[in-house]
Amino acid sequence: MRRRSFIRSLSAASVGGFAVRGFGNPMLGPLLDRAAEDRVLVIVQLYGGNDGLNTVIPLDQYGNLSSVRSNVLIPEGQVLPLQGLGGATGLHPSMSGMRSLWDSGKLSIVQGVGYPDPDFSHFRSTDIWETGANSDELLDSGWTGRYLHQEYPNYPLGFPNETMPDPLAIRIGAPVTIGLQHLGVAMGASIYNTQDGLDLTGNAFTDPVTMDCKGSALDFARQVQRQADLYGDVIEGAAQPGCNLSSLYPIGSQPGAELANALKIVAQLICGGLKTKIYWVSMDGFDTHAQQVVGGSPTLGAHADLLQGLSDSVHAFQDDLQLLGIDDRVLGMTFSEFGRRIKSNASVGTDHGTAAPLFLFGSQVIPGMVGNNPDIPADVTYETNLPMQHDFRSVYAGVLRDWFCLEPTEVDEVLLDTYVPLALVDPAGCMGTSVHDLNQEAGNSLLEVFPNPFVENTTVRFDSSGGRVVLQVFDAAGQVVRKLVNQELPVGQHTVVCDLSDQPAGSYFCRLQMGTKQQVKSMVKVR
């Protein structure tokens, strides 16, 4: 009937955190497996279009570079050479932190990442990178949105649940954009961090309430909102102050303090036990059309500060993960919507470009450079742009295949086409299939209880997948009041009558266990 379909489509439009309320029965505590081995991807989005040529500097083309962008180019002697590349490539001098990661084998640089028929619009190109679209198509889902949908196909119905009690993804400091959406469903929760702690309002509306009648009404509404947001509870529960051990994070007015704040929270939440698979953070300001560097002192200026902030934060984050002993579970990736023009402009800046390098960092990356230094032609004009070496979707494919361990057909499904995956991550550590299978079933309803509420007895219906089945009834205090089934049952649907006529009215819980699958349904005896 029409009514149900519209309401279902409404649930699909809801944002993470407003899923159906589960029951906080304390007896479920020990049944929850929170020793997650699940892997995490941290995406660091650089808004504006990062100037790749001043980030990963092709020293072997220095001559050609200096003839077309001398007003922004880093002096050759100040570039930080990357060891093992024969001195051909180096990093911007602000990036000592990431150079340390390179030295300890925790950094991968993918050169020339872009896509065919590049778009020079921030909006459009950002949209392309987030959705994985071709430049002539609009998609209504993000690549990570589609991945999370594939991993948890029932989401948001039936979430949170015992298999996945936590947000699937968390966006820190901004709303969930298309990258984490799937057909109108936000696949992640959004949190806004402050210097003092987490802001779990879940949205941008964080103005303090006024001391009057409407302020008091707003305070009430926000309280209800917060109470209704179960993901707020789990995030708050996981955020452990003791879970930041690195002293390297930039703070206060140091470059990168805001990104550092966000990454600190990521470390806290992973350390605190959240099973969240994707964290998305960002930095803005990379659209350096003018004053990219300080005129005459190109190692200083806006871009230098940005790269320092990025480098120091990422380095601190990696340090933190290592100290916390969770670094083998985390992979980081930077991206920006495009690179910048080879030839600089007269405002001591650079305009929109095309392909650019991106970074992957973590203890499980295959360290080194993928691809070659970009080829700088001798006759660069204002219109000349760098050709792509790698399609960004090949980067995604590599991450999906070797980090999240998807089958090739699953990778193609997420990316909506076949792309050759790049070897970016050590594939040896893919997670066990049982966890993947559990995720697929998360949110499935294994048993039904009807009528509910009931007066004397009710009927339980469930599907057995064969093997031993345990079906019990607990009262609200956690005592077993009925042992309905404890035997091998054939595959198929079964119904059992549950007679509680001798029991007092109140809440009860019917628990089904079949092998590793289990589910609890609440039921109410009235009168």
Add this chain to the structure above:
Amino acid sequence: MPLVPYTGPFGRAQLLHLLRRSLFGATPADLAHFDGLSLDAVIDELLTFTNDTAPPVKSYAVGGDPNALDPSVPFGTTWVDTPRDPPDDTDVIQARLVSWAAWWMRQLTGQQRNLREKLTLFWHDHMPTQLGVVFHSEASYRMQQLLRTQCGGNFRQLIHDVTVEPAMLIYLNGRYNVSFAPDENYGRELFELFTCGHGSGYTEGDVQAAARVLTGWGIQEDIDGTPILPQTIFRPLFHTATDKQFSAFFNNTVITGQSGADAGEVELNALLDMIMAQEACSLSICRALYRFFVHGDIAPEVETDVIQPLAELFRQEQSAPDQIRTVLRALLTSTHFFSDDVIGCMVKSPADLVIGDIRMFGFPLPDTALNEADLQVHLEFYWLVSYAGQTLAEPPNVAGWPAYYLHPAYDRLWLDTATFPARNNALLGLIYSTIETPSDTVLPASADLSFRTDLVAFTQELQNPSNPNALIDQLVELMYVHPISPAVKQQLKQAYLLFGQTNDIYWSDAYELYVADPNTTSMTAQLVPDILRWLVGDMQKAAERHLY
């Protein structure tokens, strides 16, 4: 001492407040319409209305066959004047009730710029009948039309007509209240809920006496076995003809027992005279109006400064045909109404929340000629309001919705951890979701249609929408009562309209390109409708959205 009238500045903020409480939501077109008018001029227009509705039509069918259900009513014509034959065919009752509910929604979404629909809903809450209990399509339609016609009129006339209206006689057992077995149901609710109010001083004896006054009323639904539309009748044989003694609260009034064909009417009028003579009734009605339109809790100083003068006015106007309009005018033009103790302090009812957004964002409504599409769309809206916590025509019981009477939380009762997500989902749904009509409609023009909010069209009703700052400012003004800081507005602008960038031109360029040619080949411009949906979708999630 009369209610203190408002003499402060009457600008956009005050106008928005008045419109939000008087209408369902306030649209950009509403603001433009009333722009520059004085408070008196605005209230004049808000109080000018008649019941000029056209009745609901048969737009229901089965599998495209218009005669499968309710064959005596031609498709596309109204069913309200056609008795159901056989009268107990539940499929037909159900179909007609659905038709009525959707039609009511249409009166709400398509409302004119006046208080008629809000007042109709007020009386529906104050003197409810429940659709499922009455289960009589023509009676329910008629009852509501009675409320709609008299909603701004004379209270005594209204309560008189409601007392003997078929739907009420069914709902509160009036038709079974007979001399040899009096049924107190209506008599009790008449005192407790509809007039004097619980605890005002009437006694159990008064309830029983009132029940005896009201004995003998009934409903005729057929003539010699042929169904007719429900008619109220009075049966003197079933009426208690003895005198009815009332308590000291009613000054020990005795209503002289009558017999004969006009006994019911004569005694009913005597009963109503007796009730109206009590201050309690005027105070109770004024409190009810206050709780619906102004604020839930009534502070002691509000009781003395607002309710008592209002009740005095109510009593002064007790014979006036426009009594309720006069009382409402005084309330809605008072200083108190425009004070900081009122503006922004009330939780929106689900009806206000959902219908407000349908109107404000201009959710496209089917042409009424496409009656099946009209039914489908408005049925979805009906269930949406229900999902958000308020099923119109089905208040929980005869006391109406608890938000309008339950101390101390009142309107805060609309918001709890179950309703908040539902309301949030409803607001998001109105931005994101599409309502579709099926393929198997009777009229081909109603088939396979899609209805979805067009936010680009909405922004074109605003001033200078290509300027992202102006756009955010106007959205904030329309969507919230509470002030939003520049920092939050900047965050919204940057995250959505500027796609993470910092230069305003990115929005202006894309928006102007799209508006100039929606079929533009610029992929950036093609993102504009989505960007607006994401922005407004995020703004819908603010807790501020739920207050007015």
